Structure formats: C-alpha cells, structure tokens
Amino acid sequence: xxxxxxxxxxxxxxxxxxxxxxxxxxxxxxxxxxxxxxxxxxxxxxxxxxxxxxxxxxxxxxxxxxxxxxxxxxxxxxxxxxxxxxxxxxxxxxxxxxxxxxxxxxxxxxxxxxxxxxxxxxxxxxxxxxxxxxxxxxxxxxxx
Amino acid sequence: xxxxxxxxxxxxxxxxxxxxxxxxxxxxxxxxxxxxxxxxxxxxxxxxxxxxxxxxxxxxxxxxxxxxxxxxxxxxxxxxxxxxxxxxxxxxxxxxxxxxxxxxxxxxxxxxxxxxxxxxxxxxxxxxxx
Numbered sequence: 001x002x003x004x005x006x007x008x009x010x011x012x013x014x015x016x017x018x019x020x021x022x023x024x025x026x027x028x029x030x031x032x033x034x035x036x037x038x039x040x041x042x043x044x045x046x047x048x049x050x051x052x053x054x055x056x057x058x059x060x061x062x063x064x065x066x067x068x069x070x071x072x073x074x075x076x077x078x079x080x081x082x083x084x085x086x087x088x089x090x091x092x093x094x095x096x097x098x099x100x101x102x103x104x105x106x107x108x109x110x111x112x113x114x115x116x117x118x119x120x121x122x123x124x125x126x127x128x129x130x131x132x133x134x135x136x137x138x139x140x141x142x143x144x
Numbered sequence: 145x146x147x148x149x150x151x152x153x154x155x156x157x158x159x160x161x162x163x164x165x166x167x168x169x170x171x172x173x174x175x176x177x178x179x180x181x182x183x184x185x186x187x188x189x190x191x192x193x194x195x196x197x198x199x200x201x202x203x204x205x206x207x208x209x210x211x212x213x214x215x216x217x218x219x220x221x222x223x224x225x226x227x228x229x230x231x232x233x234x235x236x237x238x239x240x241x242x243x244x245x246x247x248x249x250x251x252x253x254x255x256x257x258x259x260x261x262x263x264x265x266x267x268x269x270x271x272x273x274x
Contacts, residue, residue: 029256032170037169040169043165044165044166047162047165048162051161075205082162082232082254083162085232085253085254086160086162086163088254
C-alpha cells in the first residue's frame with residue numbers, strides 16, 4: 001500500500017514538473033524530508049498556503065485604498081515571489097515578476113489585473129498541491 | 145585519543161516564515177545548531193546580549209531593520225563571524241551595497257542543498273585560513 005502511494009506521489013510530482021507548475025526546487029525541498037523530519041513537505045506546503053492567503057488579502061486591501069502605497073504593494077508581491085520560488089511554484093513566481101513591473105510604474109489598473117492573474121495562478125497551483133499534500137499525508141498515515 | 149566533535153551554530157535571519165523553516169532545516173540536516181529570528185533588529189539584539197554564532201544567514205529585505213543595516217551594525221560592533229547574505233533581489237547596485245555592508249558571501253534565493261554545501265565549504269575554508 002505504502003509503496004503504491006509513493007509511486008503515485010512520485011509520478012504526480014513528475015507530472016507537475018513536466019507541466020511547468022513546479023520546477024526542480026520542489027524536488028530539492030523534498031530531499032530535505034527524511035525519517036527525522038517525515039512531514040517536512042506537509043509543513044512547508046501548509047505554510048505556503050497560509051502565507052499566500054494572507055498576502056492575497058493584504059494585496060487586495062492595499063490596492064483598494066484611495067491613495068495606493070505602491071511601495072507597500074511591491075513589498076507584498078516581493079514576499080509572494082520569495083515564498084513561491086522557495087517551493088518551486090514557478091508560474092506564481094512569474095506572475096509576481098510581471099506584477100512588480102506595474103507596481104514600479106504605479107499603474108493601478110494593471111496592478112489590479114496582475115492581482116487577478118496572480119490569484120488565478122495561485123489557485124491553479126493550490127489545487128494541484130492540495131492533491132500532492134493529501135498523498136503526503138496518506139503516506140504519513142500509512143507509517144512510511 | 146578521542147576527537148570531540150563540536151557542532152557549528154547558525155543564526156537564520158529572515159522575515160519570511162517559509163525561508164526560515166527551509167533554511168533552518170538545511171543547516172540542521174548538516175548537523176548545525178540553528179536559531180532563527182524574524183528581522184535584523186532581533187539578530188543585532190542577540191549579539192548585544194552576548195549570543196555568538198559561527199555563521200549568520202542574513203536576508204536582505206526585512207522590516208524593522210533590513211539585512212544591509214543589520215550587517216553594518218554587527219560589523220561595527222566587532223562581530224567577526226561569517227555573514228552570508230541571501231536575497232531574491234536582482235538589482236546589481238542593491239546587491240553590491242549588501243555585499244559592501246560586510247558580507248563574507250552572497251547567494252541568490254532560493255537556497256537548496258547544493259548552495260548550502262557551498263556556503264558551508266566557504267565557511268570551513270575561511271575557518272582554516274584563520
């Protein structure tokens with residue numbers, strides 16, 4: 001049973017990398033998981049989800065102000081770029097890079113479009129990572 | 145004759161909880177003792193209180209006190225330990241100013257086992273020279 005789960009997880013991760021959803025950084029992260037830290041991937045993915053929700057809310061609030069503080073918006077996007085690159089979520093990372101360009105331009109319309117694009121990319125990767133997280137949790141529950 | 149192995153210590157300074165978690169794990173897997181703080185001010189305070197580390201992994205952009213200013217303060221206090229800067233910032237002038245604050249090395253984020261290997265090797269090489 002556990003062997004089957006490991007194979008499913010391995011194949012699913014490989015498919016996410018082939019699709020360009022994740023990059024090699026995710027495998028580097030996975031390599032940090034071992035018997036002494038069997039739930040490291042679950043821990044990091046959970047942190048990524050919490051942090052991303054917080055950042056998306058903060059971005060929406062910041063862009064909803066009468067006078068937008070573009071430096072603050074840029075700092076939030078920078079954080080999001082950092083956390084997405086830490087786990088190899090390369091499409092989210094790319095969305096952050098183009099968002100930052102428009103923060104620099106102080107273009108509110110484009111920033112709002114980029115926020116929507118970032119949300120779309122994040123929720124797309126979250127859906128895939130949720131499946132991966134469940135597989136990791138099943139493996140942990142199976143005791144291997 | 146027995147050889148006593150002494151674990152090295154690292155201070156991870158980063159406002160991003162994911163970076164702190166990952167960087168801490170990278171060092172701990174190599175047998176290092178690790179403490180993590182959330183900004184440069186907390187790092188400086190630890191040294192002021194007498195804490196000592198073999199290596200500081202310093203993020204650049206942090207609230208309260210950023211990596212450039214924290215590194216400058218630590219060097220002004222006479223802290224001589226290895227300080228390695230990390231950032232995802234790509235502006236070359238900003239990176240130069242970070243290095244100029246007193247870093248021993250600089251690495252672009254994200255870190256991974258291979259980069260940490262180079263950081264540790266660089267640390268040991270410097271340690272042997274002294």
